[in-house]
Amino acid sequence: MTNVAVQGRYSESQLRVLIAAALLEVALSCGAEVVEPLSDDLALLESGLDSLGFAILVARLEEDLGWDPFSLSDQPFYPVRFGEFVAFYEANQP
Amino acid sequence: MKPINLEALIGGSRDPCEPAILSPDCGWSLMDLIKAGSCAALELAVHVGVVAICCRDPMRMVVALVALDGRVDRLILLANDLDRVTIEELLERSGARILVTDREDLDDFAPAIRWRGEVEPVRSARFALGEPDRLTIWTFATSGTTGAPKLVEHDIISLSRPLRAEHAWRWGQMYEMARFAGVQVFLQAMAKGVLILPHSRWPLKDKVAFIATNGGNAISATPTLWRKMLMTPEAATLQLHQATLGGEIADAPVLATIAARYPSARVTHVYASTEAGASFAVNDGLPGFPAAMLDIRGSGPCLRIRDGRLFIQSARGRRTYVGTNIAFSDDEGFVDTGDLVERVGERCYFKGRANGVINVGGDKVYPQEVEAVLLAHPDVALARIFAASSPITGQMVSAEIMMREEVGDRTVMTRKLHAYCAERLPRWKCPVIIRLVREIAANSGEKMSRAK
Known part of the structure; x- marks a missing residue:
């Protein structure tokens, strides 16, 4: 995945593209088939990745973005659906 | 009775x-x-x-x-x-x-x-x-x-x-x-x-x-x-x-x-x-x-x-x-x-297992096993496996690796090491994060530190 150099904040649509690309890459690396399209109401654990896959995705995103919304957010959060997951990244940037 | x-x-x-x-x-x-x-x-x-x-x-x-x-x-x-x-x-x-x-x-x-x-x-x-x-x-x-x-x-x-x-x-x-x-x-x-x-x-x-x-x-x-x-x-x-x-x-x-x-x-x-x-x-x-x-x-x-x-x-x-x-x-x-x-003060906190076992979403990983796999790679001089915290699985496997020689493209080498582990270990044992480092710290007992 290429790091999109963006000044300031990422928009939700930029993050959506980044996250979807990273998700596909993680799925590819562990031989999982991803359910497409990645619609907002798709339950994450039904997207094709299991919880280990999501742990890898979150770690990869932190490497690519340079920040981790789970440590930046002061609200505890477990993502359930894809749309929430993207929105969580959008809302919790440095 | x-x-x-x-x-x-x-x-x-x-x-x-x-x-x-x-x-x-x-x-x-x-x-x-x-x-x-x-x-x-x-x-x-x-x-x-x-x-x-x-x-x-x-x-x-x-x-x-x-x-x-x-x-x-x-x-x-x-x-x-x-x-x-x-x-x-x-x-x-x-x-x-x-x-x-x-x-x-x-x-x-x-x-x-x-x-x-x-x-x-x-x-x-x-x-x-x-x-x-x-x-x-x-x-x-x-x-x-x-x-x-x-x-x-x-x-x-x-x-x-x-x-x-x-x-x-x-x-x-x-x-x-x-x-x-x-x-x-x-x-x-x-x-x-x-x-x-x-x-x-x-x-x-x-x-x-x-x-x-x-x-x-x-x-x-x-x-x-x-x-x-x-x-x-x-x-x-x-x-x-x-x-x-x-x-x-x-x-x-x-x-x-x-x-x-x-x-x-x-x-x-x-x-x-x-x-x-x-x-x-x-x-x-x-x-x-x-x-x-x-x-x-x-x-x-x-x-x-x-x-x-x-x-x-x-x-x-x-x-x-x-x-x-x-x-x-x-x-x-x-x-x-x-x-x-x-x-810490009036509270006691759990810091993991004394034997260093990492719990990845319920699956146990012995760091030594993953280190042994990495050390078998011809270009790896030292490897340290430790737990990193994950919001999704609680813990995940993280690696610091010291290569024998200076690496040209670090991204390419990291990818190769990920692939190398994936071929040899079940997926929960594979390091999610691999960092190439110049040296790996040993603690006073001449053992590698497993603390994060």
């Missing part, structure tokens, strides 16, 4: 005709459980006297426990996913004379009682189990990290001692019935309340949905299982009054998320192990436990920190694993839990 048994214990705390268990097929009162126990398989088991049970259907496990406790000398409870070789080894070590099972893949296992017919709340006049007349030893298998599980003995008195049923909750069973934790949830629900028992082979979301639609308002599970549950849409339909975590470190994010998701629930993390039994519970919603709980000599288990590890004094003195002379408690009865604990 007749010794207490499970049937009498349940009967003493509730109306034997009121529903006690809800399975996917029907509701069960204590009387129904007793009736269902009058069958050929269990009658034979009573005659044999030292019996191992391994059932896919959790309802069978419940019926067998009620029928056999007090009527056999020893019960060995085996998790339903154990392989044949492990079962054979555990049977031999425990002295079990026969295996009672509903597993089709064990059809040719011998000696075994194949328990296949419908489990129904119907009394059969043909089979009689007789009156309970002894204190049955319950033998549990630890969920060991490597090798065959170890066997630990309990009985209905030690198992039910820590239970205080304050509320009649409807407990959703997320653990396997044959595990120590599963029996704890079962006994808790039998003391007061109802046990909602989904089928063990259902996917997690179906279990959660079954518990929610049947009014389940109390759940006990490992932090790993909670994290997975919280990611299912079905978890939003639960209305919990009690959320219990146990078996692994309950970290601040998982505790806070459960509290936020279920505002009317009391969030409790319990410390229990097969060896030390159910030891203590913390209800303040924070990770770790108050230092004031240390070194109290009283009716409950005594907690002590020695060499940075948590020791728990169980009620009895020195105890050994069944079929071995390996002691898991000292002469005073203190069990070394193997959990690293750090005291």
Whole structure:
């Protein structure tokens, strides 16, 4: 995945593209088939990745973005659906 | 005096005709459980006297426990996913004379009682189990990290001692019935309340949905299982009054998320192990436990920190694993839990396992194994594997690697190392994060530091 150099904040649509690309890459690396399209109401654990896959995705995103919304957010959060997951990244940037 | 048994214990705390268990097929009162126990398989088991049970259907496990406790000398409870070789080894070590099972893949296992017919709340006049007349030893298998599980003995008195049923909750069973934790949830629900028992082979979301639609308002599970549950849409339909975590470190994010998701629930993390039994519970919603709980000599288990590890004094003195002379408690009865604990002011925090084992969403990883794989790579000089925290799996495997020579393109090399591990290790053991470093710190003991 290429790091999109963006000044300031990422928009939700930029993050959506980044996250979807990273998700596909993680799925590819562990031989999982991803359910497409990645619609907002798709339950994450039904997207094709299991919880280990999501742990890898979150770690990869932190490497690519340079920040981790789970440590930046002061609200505890477990993502359930894809749309929430993207929105969580959008809302919790440095 | 007749010794207490499970049937009498349940009967003493509730109306034997009121529903006690809800399975996917029907509701069960204590009387129904007793009736269902009058069958050929269990009658034979009573005659044999030292019996191992391994059932896919959790309802069978419940019926067998009620029928056999007090009527056999020893019960060995085996998790339903154990392989044949492990079962054979555990049977031999425990002295079990026969295996009672509903597993089709064990059809040719011998000696075994194949328990296949419908489990129904119907009394059969043909089979009689007789009156309970002894204190049955319950033998549990630890969920060991490597090798065959170890066997630990309990009985209905030690198992039910820590239970205080304050509320009649409807407990959703997320653990396997044959595990120590599963029996704890079962006994808790039998003391007061109802046990909602989904089928063990259902996917997690179906279990959660079954518990929610049947009014389940109390759940006990490992932090790993909670994290997975919280990611299912079905978890939003639960209305919990009690959320219990146990078996692994309950970290601040998982505790806070459960509290936020279920505002009317009391969030409790319990410390229990097969060896030390159910030891203590913390209800303040924070990770770790108050230092004031240390070194109290009283009716409950005594907690002590020695060499940075948590020791728990169980009620009895020195105890050994069944079929071995390996002691898991000292002469005073203190069990070394193997959990690293750090005291910060008035709070004690769990810092992981003393043996460095990393828990990746419930799967255990020995750092040494992953390090050995990396060190076999011709370009790797040193490798250090340690746990990094993950909001999704609790922990994940992280690696620092020192290469023999300066690397040109670090991204390409990192990718190659990821691929190298993926070819040689199961996925949960593969480092999620690989950092190439110039040197790797050794601690004073000339051992690599495993601290993060």
